[in-house]
Amino acid sequence: MTAEIAPITPWNPSRSATARVKNPLPVPERCPHCGGQCSIVGNEQIYGRVFGEWPYAVLCAGVVEPAVVLPELDSLETGEGDAH
Numbered sequence: 001m002t003a004e005i006a007p008i009t010p011w012n013p014s015r016s017a018t019a020r021v022k023n024p025l026p027v028p029e030r031c032p033h034c035g036g037q038c039s040i041v042g043n044e045q046i047y048g049r050v051f052g053e054w055p056y057a058v059l060c061a062g063v064v065e066p067a068v069v070l071p072e073l074d075s076l077e078t079g080e081g082d083a084h
Contacts, residue, residue, distance in 0.1 A: 040057070
C-alpha cells in the first residue's frame, strides 16, 4: 500500500522549499496601491492559461484589469529595497 502524497500548493507548501525562504512575507489582505482585496489565485486567471512550475500569484480585485501584487517591487519604488 502506497501513501498518497498531497499536491504542493500555497496552502500545502513543500517543506524543503519553505526551509529555503529566509524572510517570508505574508499574503497581503489589501492591495498597497488601491486598498482592494487580495487573494492567491492560479495564474491562469491572469494570463488565460497556466504558466510555470508554481502557477500561483497574489491578485488584487480592486481594479478593472487584473493586477498582480509584487511586494518586492513596492519596496524598490520607495527606495526601501535593495536594488540588484
